[in-house]
Amino acid sequence: EIVLTQSPGTLSLSPGEGAALSCRASQSISSNCLAWYQQKPGQAPRLLIYDASSRAPGISDRFSGTGSGTDFTLTVSRLEPEDFAVYYCQQYGTSAVIFGGGTKVEIK
């Protein structure tokens, strides 16, 4: 079973700064079947990125996904107050859907 390791666990940044969130897989993810979600307290997750780099409809172009194989990155440029949240990666290249443990982006 694929294990997804997200780092760092917590990222403390100021509004206007950029963020780079890592998601590393224990084995190669086929066809770049990796998604990113944002979750705010008390809310359901929201899809940001799918297929490693495709932005979901309605998602700001400040969010971008890159990577392939085992190493993936979600980049958030020019953090806005509403971007402070927890971010999860998810692989769907196998029938065992797996989520990473999450990265919390908090206001410094």
Next chain:
Amino acid sequence: EVQLLESGGGLVQPGGSLRLSCVGSGFPFSYYAMTWVRQAPGRGLEWVAGISASGANTLYADSVKGRFTISRDNSNNTLFLHMNSLRVEDTAVFYCAKVADWLQFFFPFWGQGALVTVSS
């Protein structure tokens, strides 16, 4: 507008059973695979189960296999999760979500969740 509304959560004793429902609207429900994802208090997301558009195919996480059953009633746009032999560690918010495609198992839309508490 896509909407998913879960119901059926509550307090149940260890070893007990519960059935969650999720009604979908704003999209052709019978055309899409659906899934359940849970989140224990203060923890991350854990995928639970998925079902194809017709209901003919199902998938389960190892942690619930043999105890939970996912099903659907396309005539009423409703997804179900039947949970038996519940354990304290099953305590979580359970989200239903629309799947992009059976071969593209990511989740563009989520419900707001139903809380299941397993405690004596």
